[in-house]
Ligand SMILES: Nc1ncnc2c1ncn2[C@@H]1O[C@H](COP(=O)(O)OP(=O)(O)OP(=O)(O)O)[C@@H](O)[C@H]1O
């Protein structure tokens with residue numbers, strides 16, 4: 353089997369007395385799209401910055417693209433495309449000027465040709481002269497992706513690349529990410545969107561700097577082992593009435609439907625059935641969602 357693109361063990365980072373990343377183990381295989389999830393402040397950005405050589409871990413070891421994360425950060429930086437959480441290109445330069453600048457930064461041999469190719473590849477040609485500051489969120493994100501692809505990195509680190517972007521632009525972006533992965537690029541992407549998590553090959557869920565779950569979306573659902581019921585046309589009082597019953601851990605309204613989940617399938621079933629019978633409403637078993645699973649993980653972990 354080929355060497356993983358990312359293979360790190362026990363990465364730690366503290367800021368002052370606060371341990372922000374606490375013993376992170378991560379293995380990412382070539383050509384995979386790996387999702388990085390977790391609540392605000394859980395250490396996703398810090399982890400990404402340690403992987404691309406911008407931040408030195410306090411402890412731990414491992415490699416990124418075969419280079420040591422502690423001692424060979426310069427080699428890693430050259431081979432990684434890092435899209436930061438906030439748009440970090442020049443708002444008063446056009447798309448083309450920004451890309452020319454990025455080409456110079458990477459010391460590319462044929463900058464004009466590469467810029468033209470990149471504009472074409474990402475569908476930016478028609479807007480090449482538009483100032484970056486006047487672009488909508490979706491186009492800005494496309495420009496940021498273009499800029500971090502120009503030096504043909506082997507690994508893309510995307511930090512919440514689609515935050516605040518509309519659904520159509522997000523879908524297009526993900527199609528592009530999958531196309532790049534098919535060409536052999538490896539992608540580590542942080543996100544808060546569950547539909548995006550489901551589009552990853554594997555996921556890691558971190559909270560308070562610790563890895564709480566790792567695997568394919570299906571494996572994570574299985575590990576958490578949550579059971580979920582849907583109550584149709586639930587009365588307004590249903591949520592309040594159900595939440596304290598045995599086996600009920602989460603009650604979430606979706607329009608007129610109520611999703612009720614818990615880890616103890618039998619006790620939950622008994623509580624929901626008794627409620628449904630008493631109120632004459634329909635309740636049926638349903639698939640648990642990743643969102644339900646992640647919230648259950650957080651509840652299990654408690655506050656830091
Ligand atoms: N340079 C820094 N100096 C001090 N504290 C920092 C620094 N960078 C991050 N932190 C703190 O470390 C914690 C983790 O931050 P990080 O940005 O890694 O989280 P995150 O998972 O990316 O969150 P979000 O989902 O909001 O982007 C936070 O409490 C943050 O305030």
Ligand SMILES: [Mg+2]
Pocket residue numbers: 396397398437511
């Ligand atoms: Mg972040």
